[in-house]
Amino acid sequence: MNNQFIQSIRIDWTKVEKDSYLWEIPALQNWESLEFEKNITFFAGENGTGKSTLMEAIAVASGFNPEGGTADYRFRTFDEASDLAEALQVVRGHRRAVRGYFFRAESFFNVATKAEDYRDGTIKEVFYARYGGKSLHEQSHGESFLSYFQSFSEPGLYIMDEPEAALSPQRQLALFIQIAKMAEQGSQFVIATHSPILLAVPGAEIYSFEGEGLTPCNYEETESYRLTELFINEKERMIKELLKEER
Numbered sequence: 001m002n003n004q005f006i007q008s009i010r011i012d013w014t015k016v017e018k019d020s021y022l023w024e025i026p027a028l029q030n031w032e033s034l035e036f037e038k039n040i041t042f043f044a045g046e047n048g049t050g051k052s053t054l055m056e057a058i059a060v061a062s063g064f065n066p067e068g069g070t071a072d073y074r075f076r077t078f079d080e081a082s083d084l085a086e087a088l089q090v091v092r093g094h095r096r097a098v099r100g101y102f103f104r105a106e107s108f109f110n111v112a113t114k115a116e117d118y119r120d121g122t123i124k125e126v127f128y129a130r131y132g133g134k135s136l137h138e139q140s141h142g143e144s145f146l147s148y149f150q151s152f153s154e155p156g157l158y159i160m161d162e163p164e165a166a167l168s169p170q171r172q173l174a175l176f177i178q179i180a181k182m183a184e185q186g187s188q189f190v191i192a193t194h195s196p197i198l199l200a201v202p203g204a205e206i207y208s209f210e211g212e213g214l215t216p217c218n219y220e221e222t223e224s225y226r227l228t229e230l231f232i233n234e235k236e237r238m239i240k241e242l243l244k245e246e247r
Contacts, residue, residue: 005100005157005188008035008091009058015087022084025050030213036190038205039183043192044222045209051192055161056104057084058190062157064102097188099156103149103163146171150178155186164195172197196224 010033016022023029027050043051060066146167152158164172172195179189180201193199199206199219206222207214219225231238 002035002037002093003095004036004039004093005095005097006036006058006062006090006190007093008033009061010034010089010091011084012087012089016083020083022053022087025053026212027209027214028054028084034207034214036188036205038203039187040179040189040201040204041191042199042201042204042206043190043209043214044194044199044206044217044224046223049209051209052104052161053084055159055190055192057088058090059102059159060085061088061090062100062159064100064159067104069102097155097157099152099154100158101149101152101156102159102161104161146174146178149175152182155182156188158182158187158189158191160189160191160193162192162194164193164198169197176201194224196222196228199224 011028011031013032027045043054045051056066149163163175167175176197179191179198183189183201183203191198199222206217206219208217208222210223
């Protein structure tokens with residue numbers, strides 16, 4: 001039985017303008033629907049393959065602000081939301097998420113700022129306690145994101161676009177643990193990532209954007225894993241080849 005907050009998504013291509021750039025993205029152009037059967041779904045693939053476009057559309061169609069934050073955040077510093085959200089149909093399950101969050105690396109500073117604006121008179125010390133005892137802007141980008149995310153405890157829907165962007169490998173391991181723990185407790189995650197650390201979370205479904213369409217794949221089949229493994233095992237040879245190509 002599918003018990004996810006979001007059970008499936010489908011693109012209604014009749015709602016996409018004929019001159020839209022969406023028709024030029026092979027991974028999106030060659031599929032119509034996708035089912036979420038596990039608590040964690042990863043989208044893996046090279047830059048420019050459509051991962052972030054789809055992540056934003058899922059988030060907006062699910063009621064989140066395009067720039068990120070919880071479902072209550074309503075602010076806008078730019079107006080470049082994808083047309084895909086208008087064409088995306090989201091099938092929700094019988095469960096309703098108590099909490100939810102849309103993370104995108106490039107706009108987290110704005111989300112952190114709005115967290116301060118939205119504290120509604122809460123005493124600073126009480127407000128900051130949930131984020132490790134200090135303002136999010138007094139922490140590094142990686143620290144503030146991890147502190148913010150670790151403040152969530154209730155099962156919910158979490159959509160994350162490259163959350164590893166500001167995180168060291170050690171911080172990625174901390175996020176790995178948090179995601180695994182929250183998924184076990186009933187949270188649903190949809191994550192686009194290049195991180196071979198995060199992709200290794202047990203029990204996740206991984207979809208590759210490398211070819212035409214979204215293709216299920218194993219962890220060891222992802223480019224992130226294969227390239228990282230090759231570099232570690234064949235470091236000297238790869239460095240020579242890479243530097244040779246630059247000359």
